[in-house]
Amino acid sequence: MARPSLEFWYEFASTYSYLSAMRIEALAEAAGVEIRWRPFLLGPIFAAQGWTTSPFNLYPAKGRYMWRDMQREAARLGLPCRQPDPFPQNGLLAARVALLGADHPWGPTFTKAVYRAEFGEGRPISDPATIRTVLADLGLDAEAILLRAGEEANKAALKARTEEAMARGIFGAPTFIAPDGEMFWGNDRLERALEWAARPEQGVPDAATA
Template sequence: MNKTLEFWFEFASSYSYLSVMRIGPLARDAGVEVRWRPFLLGPVFLSLGWNDSPFNIYPPKGRYMWRDLARLAQGYGLPFRMPSRFPRSGLLAARVALLGAGEPWIGDFARGVMRANFADDQDIADPGVIRGLLDGLGLPADALISQAGQADTKLALQRQTAEAGELGIFGAPSFITPDGELFWGNDRLEDALAWAANPPAA
């Protein structure tokens, strides 16, 4: 069984920010290959009866989350600024990430989008922001953004989001090991990598 870990993340997700920024070196140290699986939380939340982020629906939970995120980011040495709008649409970024999921640039792109949203308070739904990130990576921005808007890319992201629901994913970040174990939350990243690297004997 390959030492891989499926990493299901959402660009609008606050705790996904922490995991996107941390997973690269942790996975290398664990000898685990990351499979980047961008998806959309909106349809997942709708299937649960929510029409918004639960952090907005339940204000005390939201206030706790932002303070928790600030504490954790400080502890990890990550920049953090509470976005002026939450959640922002991660649709375009997710489509581009889907195109790059198997490419060497996926990690750098994902980290760039997350920094834009949760450190620089930029609107990641703005094609100009995404174009700037792609340009900064030396990638063909116009071609990728055009491809992201094509019907087959839109359908692929819809299918991947549907697959998340079929796998029992209900939030982000989530991690799935080769033997099917599901781990949810940034605080389970290390546990997921450890399991993927050395799954317990049955």
């Protein structure tokens, strides 16, 4: 019998997506759930709301809290945490590459390596040299992958993926969507999302909330 799946919608500029990406596979394996990696872009979604940057920049107090929270959570998980400059980073190229690999074994590995470079080491992921180095360090053909990532078909696929996110009501990252369409937002809802996806009969209210 096929395992239930959970869609993991993430943006490379998203701090909390970093935390989720680094822990989702082990949690999903324990829950008996398959993860479907779904890179997309938050920029167009924010723009539709009139935002020109991250809400963590628009609201400085919220931003200061977020970085302190990131330090706490990263330390708890044994992950490095460093704020890249500038923030948010432009993750367009990384997203194009991740989209190519989303359904291949190297895709999740690439995604985690980019997040570690960005939020673990503070490296600029908008720089093609950073993405090229990440790919090469994984033993992949960096030049061939970057060439494919820049093809019009792949660019259009990422645009369509982002439009799908908007149509499905996604407004931030990370977002998790169960097979029955139930949506969970935020790193702190990852365990709950996996629990929901693994339920034998999705869409049936929990006993505690019925």
